[in-house]
Amino acid sequence: MPLVTAGVVVLDCAEPEKLALFYKLLLEAEDTDATANLVEIRAADGFRMAFRRDMNATPPSWPRPENSLQAHLDFLVEDLDAAERRVVELGGRPLEAKDVPGPYEERMCSDPAGHSFTLRRGRQAAPKQG
Template identity: 75%
Template sequence: MALVTAAVVVLDCAEPEKLAHFYRQLLDGEPGDAATDLIEVRGADGVRIAFRRDGNATPPSWPRPEATLQAHLVLLVEDLDEAERRVVGLGGLPTETRGPAGPYEERSYSDPAGHSFTLRLSPPPAG
């Protein structure tokens, strides 16, 4: 039996309720565990991500060089155009929408709190 059975990525932000709503909608997820200052979302595919309240949180400035990336999520999607429409409709902002053509085409965004993430086209199944 594995010693570690699950992992949760936690992003610090000023308003965890709003960011949890964004990712719950984006990931077709459902609410997970919640505490006063920590809200978890469980995506339809088993992805777990949480948002911790930090009143001093400042958005990363990536891709500008004055601050570090802090964290970066890569979300695999089957249709980049449809996923992009959803991201923008939920309040995400494109930071770079055109990547290299091919099986790993990707597009970069920031969520409403400024955290960066990438939508990457899922490679077709082998066979």
């Protein structure tokens, strides 16, 4: 048994209820716990996220250098266009309109509170050419 195991990814934000709803709908997750200052969700695959109230939370400014990236999440998707449309429907926004160079197809987005994340094609037979 490992000494340390993965727990919960926690994002600080001013409105945890709203941010939890965004990720709950995006991941088709369910609520597992909620208090006045913390909401936790669990996706069908077991991935857990929590959203902690911090009225002084400052969203990352990536790709601008001030306040930088802080951290970001990667989500695996089968259809990049459909996943990006869903992010926008739920109040998130794309951060880059062009394809990112490299062997994987991915798109950068942010949630309604400004936390960045990547939508990455999860099942791909061969690396992207070019």
